[in-house]
Amino acid sequence: MVNRITVSLAVSVVSLLSGSSVWASGGIHATVIYGEDTRKDLYDVTSSLELKLADSTTAVMKASDLTSSGAKTRIASHNFGEEFQLCEDEPFRDQPTAAFCSASLVAPDLMMTAGHCVVDQDACKQTRFVFGFNVKTRGKYPSEVKTSDVYSCKSIVRREQVEAGPDYALIRLDRPVKGHVPLEISRAGNLSKGDEIMVIGHPSGIPTKVAGGAHVRDPNPSGYFVANLNTYGGNSGSAVFNSVTGRVEGILVRGERDFVQRDSCNVSNHCPLDGCRGEDVTKIANVADLIPENR
Template sequence: MRNALKAILSLTVLTSALPLMSFAEKGKSIYGEDDRVDFFSASAGMQKLSDSVVSFWDAKKIVFDPASNTYTLKTDNFGDKLGLCPGEKFREQTIGAFCSGALVGEDLIMTAGHCVTEETKCADTKLVFGYAVKEEGGQAPAKIAREEVYSCKKIIKRFQGAESSAAASSGLGPDYALIQLDRKVTGHKALAVNRNSTLKKGNAVFVIGHPVGLPLKIATGAKVRDTAPDGYFVTDLDTFGGNSGSPVFSAKTRLVEGILVRGDEDFIQSPAGCTTLAVYPQIGGRGEDVTKVAELTAFIPKLDVEKEAEKAAEALVNANTIKTVSIGDIAALRGFDAGNISFQ
């Protein structure tokens, strides 16, 4: 648990006390222990999944240098920008991204609908692979190879609205977007989404993204709290503004179950006058909302491995070997990594 000082902090939300940030959506936080880790300290399997997650940047914050064929990222010091208290986790790292997303097709990114609200925002957005701390004691790169930076070409599908049983003014409900990039992605693999989810309360989940615009973080140790709402489910994931659009995975199958879209307050003010993270008991707070991937799977083309899985399943069923089979089952039988799939 966090130290005693944080246990007695007021839950007053910082408004004017915090510097203005460019996050598309604020309001996410820590539940119980802070389970976020950097890329370098994650397992090989988690790193492989992370390689398919992108950070979203305002175009003006990325400057191309033709001499080196790289982009320079304009960033700020996390602690200085938000006036963080000494000792806060990741305090000395850089921030700059405003949302996160996942590669789900050869040129297709899945994210939150509030991250890219219209075509003009799309045109003003750059998507970056590899903004991560890849060695202990290191920093995220200040320069990114040209091949790792993509532009948003157009919005394929977008929705941001209330669930059918709630008033439109509630702001709750599905929140998603699929965007097409300016070219096909090379050097990265598409993530497989769960087209037949049976997610239940208590199931373990994890998230990969860019909290507060930080270098990529993986947050495990979370569970599903509620799957009843229309179009989304509730979790206790450790997330922040900037995590919006992050893929949320089943810890069991490592298939994408949804998109992180909103949650509780991010920061509070300490008695010392500095800013600290908002921390809630593991079962406390309002929870973090995740758009169900079922809301948009119809718009995500099937990957080659999914098509192969369907053929294999049909063959097994026809042979009366089994009655039903999932992509996860076929992946295990054929030696695929269901959560991270190459294009053929």
């Protein structure tokens, strides 16, 4: 990221999808691949723990991009490769892009995301949290979800957005969630350098991706930690998990530039595992007091 300015993961995605101003403030934020690209669609995930965790995460979408008709809700999307002018060999280029952020369920009617994803009550009214925007069968991309899996933002319980610090929002939903189990959060506060972590969310707004094999680089900045997670614009708000315990350690909020130009098209920006600036993750301790324990 140029000059290490804190900016929004959501902005580049929503700008491309809507052609209009975004709700999140703060410019353009993007991220990167560290070492090997570990992103997986759900059909490629073999871990029962990872699949269980993914089932409690959502895409964050604009209400205007969703059309409900009875039991099904159709999603207005764009082709990922075309929208981002990707090169032919870029992974997932044929998939749809529709989400501007990611979120996770932490209580029956509480959703957790980044603060810059839902900036005020007006944005809240236009925001939807969508379960099921994923690929469970190779080549079968989602164009609709169950209407019962679409939830509205009722109110912002707590929100903070500090340029070089915490960035989070706890959202009260319009109704309790059915069919998905709230995630367990880490309350120990003992994250250490080298601890293995993973992230589940919607890179560049595409269907759910699970990306593991990452590690904590620096656990000590105020209100957040730094890691080498493989994340992109649209991953903002994604839950970051302890790979051993499966508990949420934080919320993905900031990071490196995601795409670079190669000839006349774009490819993912690649960094060594310990290279570039790293990705910033808001510590779960910032919101733990508002999340019920032992639900």
